Amino acid sequence: MEKFAKVKEVVAAIEADVEKFYNAGNSAAGTRVRKAMQDLKGLAQEIRTEVTEKKNSAK
Template structure:
């Protein structure tokens, strides 16, 4: 569950940079968003693996 909380934190922290990139035209913010999305991708994969392991252990 802590990984999901971390995922939500990263998404929330990235929101300002998304706003700067799309509405302000700030290219550096776009780079930060891409980096955050890569981190989100990794966290999502870890959560998926954890869920699969827990599901299979219950069988």
Template sequence: MERFTKVKELLASVEADAEKFYNSGNNAAGTRLRKAMQDLKVLAQDIRTEVTEKKNSAK
């Protein structure tokens, strides 16, 4: 559950950069957004792995 909380926090923290990039065309915000999306991808994969392990150990 800790990783899921990190995903929510990261998404909330990058929301302003997404708005700056898409609405104002701020390229630096776009770079920060891309980095945050990569971090989200890694966290999501970690969560997927954790869920799979937990499911398999319960059998």
């Protein structure tokens, strides 16, 4: 659950940069969005691994 909470934090933190990039054309904000998306990708993979391990150990 900790990692899922971290995903929600990252999404909430990046929201302002997403607005700046798409609505104001701020390319620096786009770079920050891309970095955050890469971090999310890593977190998502960690969550997937954790869920698979938990599911398989329950059998």
